[in-house]
Amino acid sequence: MKIYLLKRKGRLSQENEKKGKSRKISLYLAYHYGAGQKREYEFLDLYLYEKPKNRLEKDHNKDTLQLAETIKAQKVIDAQTTAHGFVSSVRSKVGFLAYFKKLTEKRFDSGGNHGNWLSTYQHLHDFREGKDIAIENIDDRFLESFKEYLLTCKTRKGKGSGKLNQNSVLSYFNKVRAALREAYQGRMIKENPATRVKSVKSAETHRQFLTLEELQRLARTDCELPILKKAFLFSALTGLRFSDVKALRWENIKHSETDGWSLQFTQKKTKGAEILPVSEQAIKMLGEKGNPEIEIFDSLDYSAWNNLKLREWVIEAGITKKITFHCARHSFATLQLSMNTDIYTVSKLLGHRHLKTTEIYAKVIDKKKIEAASKMPQLI
Structure with missing residues (x-):
């Protein structure tokens, strides 16, 4: 895999152009996995001035480029470490909620499956009261606690006070297990704690169909x-x-x-x-x-x-x-x-x-x- 640091010019409205404002350039990383493979892009939320007007803007561009190159270098080391079978110390400290949210966004075009991932993320967010946790700190106790939370929490739909049905609990808990499995396969964690925790039993349901x-x-x-x-x-x-x-x-x-x-x-x-x-x-x-x-x-x-x-x-x-x-x-x-x-x-x-x-x-x-x-x- 090769990683490139690229630039993209931002749009400038006519009004801002008349005011003499400078166009900004966005910095992002492009991941090339080889011929015929889908490329991935990661925007760094870092920006340069297209035409720096003073010393302050020039220094900003210099420092920002240096930071972007440092991030790129760390990503390259991270990729090489993972390729040789080692768990990345940087990636293992990624927040689990942030990681899960990214997986959810990747499933945007998958219809109802995306909805299930989104609902799971919302329950994770509520369970953690908005506080993220490093993926390396996810353990058996965390999973058992989250399972118990799902079994006792109220549904997020409507104004009702009913609990989640058994199959919703199963679906949401399995999404977390799937995320951890993906993290383990991606060398983000040394072991997958989900393999030691039992899932939730499914309830028999009536599947609606048309004759x-x-x-x-x-x-x-x-x-x-x-x-x-x-x-x-x-x-x-x-x-x-x-x-x-x-x-x-x-x-x-x-x-x-x-x-x-x-x-x-x-x-x-x-x-x-x-x-x-x-x-x-x-x-x-x-x-x-x-x-x-x-x-x-x-x-x-x-x-x-x-x-x-x-x-x-x-x-x-x-x-x-x-x-x-x-x-x-x-x-x-x-x-x-x-x-x-x-x-x-x-x-x-x-x-x-x-x-x-x-x-x-x-x-x-x-x-x-x-x-x-x-x-x-x-x-x-």
Whole structure:
């Protein structure tokens, strides 16, 4: 990896330009991981005067550049230390809340997953009363205390005084475990304390889904946001998560005479490379092929506004269920199982790493079978 110190000129309004104010230059670091690898950038919150007018501004530029070079040198040493398998003494002192917030921001395009990370960060912030703690100081006691806090704290939603449900506690605690796992893999800590602390037991929940007839009604019903309708139905036909639908590009869509259509992509959530066979119906729903490097659902956002329009569309179709975008993925799974696709295949189609995750859908189908059996009319 190579690290470069770069400069970016700031914008100066016409009003400030008329006043004779000097344009400022922002300093930032660019991390180059090699050919074909995504580059990362870190802004240092350090600025230079583009045209220093006096000795004071010149001294400021000199001192600021020296500070930036020192930061860069430390980052280079840090990278070399990590590359040789040693834990960085500098990175281990990074505040855990600040680190967790950065991980949360990296997941901005992942829809509901970002919302879960953000909620976890807010609970961490409340738990610590806004005070950060060095990541090297996170230990078993901290994790047990945070777990206890989650099990007893009140929900942040609305004005209610109810406690968090069991699965929210599980989700939030697992986000902290995931952050520590990432820190350990990044050589920020010598050991991962989360491996010694038991997680929270999950509670069995009812996963809301749409039947084939309900999906057909949605397909026949107009939605105020056509791209939302197209994305939701595409998810129901493929089982893709919102984050993977959002990131989908035309270059990810492949076709062969023998195997038909497929999507070749990297899952946003698991980072696993996937080859997902899809139907011609799903591909036709995408419309005319565009620029291979542009996101197909470029204008699709995960927002409260889109969630509202989704609910309005569902109601307009005469469906009373509480439906979220993720229910499209649930619907795909339950439909596949109801059509007797074996659970192992469904697990692979969903990109699940563990069959146990897919078994939740099988339980839903079993309940539907019991309900169907109980509807049989009396013969005697």
